Amino acid sequence: MEKVKFTNNGNCFESESESKDKKGSSSLLFLGTGCSSAVPNVLCLIQPSNPPCEVCTQSLSIPPEKNPNYRCNTSLLIDYSNDDGEHKYILIDVGKTFREQVLRWFTRHSIPQVDSIILTHEHADAVLGLDDIRAVQPFSPTNDIEPTQIYLTQFAMDSVAEKFPYLVQKKLKEGQEVRRVAQLDWNIIKNDLEEPFVSSGLQFVPLPVTFSESILPRCYEFTIFPI
Template sequence: MEPAATDPTGDALAAAAAASSLVFLGTGCSGALPDARCLIQPSAPPCTVCSQALSLPPDRNPNYRCNTSLLIDYCHDNDTHKYILIAVGKTFREQVLRWFVHHKVPSVDSIILTHDHADAVLGLVDVWVVQSSNHRNDVDDQVAVFLTQFTMDSVAARFPYFVKRELEEGDETARLDWTIIESDVNKPFVSSGLEFVPLPVMHGEGYVCLGFLFGRKARVAYLSDVSRILPRTEHTISKSGAGQLDLLILETNQLHGVGNGRSCHLTLSEVNSSLDLTLNSYAIKRICLKKALLIGMNHEFEHHRENRMLTEWSHREGIPVQLAHDGLRIFIDL
């Protein structure tokens, strides 16, 4: 899987005008890559991934990773496009400059928050720059934000001015309409015309994060911050639940180790010179999906090296699995 092209062809532009797509705005960990510590306090030998992350422009360097975030470009039946953002982290402004411009994304229509950690919500301060002119000027046409009550309370405590109903003219603050959702697979909600099923997962013990299942035609499950997939979530996205999953987008934060539920993240392990996906492998096989893309990687992951190993695993297991990269755009019939 190669990085996104810098000069889209006419065919690609035509496809973009007539189809839904997923844009990976960020595929990295909370600290993003390159890890500044590897550059200001270099090890001996220096970190290969973080050193390389500054050697090429991001559109040709998949080891440059911003905070995990997904943009859904949902094309309605009348060919109008709505842009739905899942998670808006610390690197959001950079993602806008890199990938909104590159993929000609004009604005955001709605936002879905997975949890209240900094790498999922701090970009709210910059959402105003991607609001359409209607959203900026009409208080009755605000950007909808979907989040749990727990996350709402956290956001309100950090940014009380976000939840004010009256803003002064000229405020560089997004006009947002807050909607509380439940951490319940039986309580879906609709964002910009597309239905989402909440998928509760553990993000470390004692903390629940939300993933989401969406798509009427192709079914996509997005699990960005997860240490353990709960049985009700696994059933919901499995073949025995609502049918076969077309695409699973799943976090794998660390290369070495075992994601045994005590960590806050799933891991990818190399054992006896062959690739074993540990919990990821378990989930991928149990769910019986068609394809998986991995996100949330730290600097242990060198994109091309790990994808070569994943290709071997994919051929052996019969399920295509690869690392995603920032800027990747996938056209999909939602």
């Protein structure tokens, strides 16, 4: 039986095993639940309407951690405790506000790293924080770390490769000793097949969905199962 509880900070759901052989607890950490521009909308603050927008204006007086209307780009961190009690951290989407989300929530919930990443689509609010993934990877002076597994569609891969060519390039250039960039191992989610894949010990079933003006289903939701 799984128990889901709501913690007092309003941003973390914990799912705790109640079996006799309790091995630990998993949790879902909502790093962001806002729209693509995030909330507050900056325009509401620097060019305020009359009367001013109540929701956005709260950010001028209430600190983000106490303000339920301070909402970064949509993103979820799965803290998965496996049968050995080992925690794996699976990040879904890495948007424009990723660094801010890490500063706020990783520090508060003692999240030490990201073990794997899943991208739902290629828009700025889902991928534009990828440059900062290096900050949640292990440090080595020569950056010869194990690459973090990352899952995305071929469509998203093509877009990300144009935005971040240095995150896709594997080889050192002549005379280059260290590539001080995020180390990522790119995995393509097979298109339209709803074929499951495994990321850090959890099985994900991609469910293609259409997105705004797009005709092709190039955005994904996921159903998640322990394996």
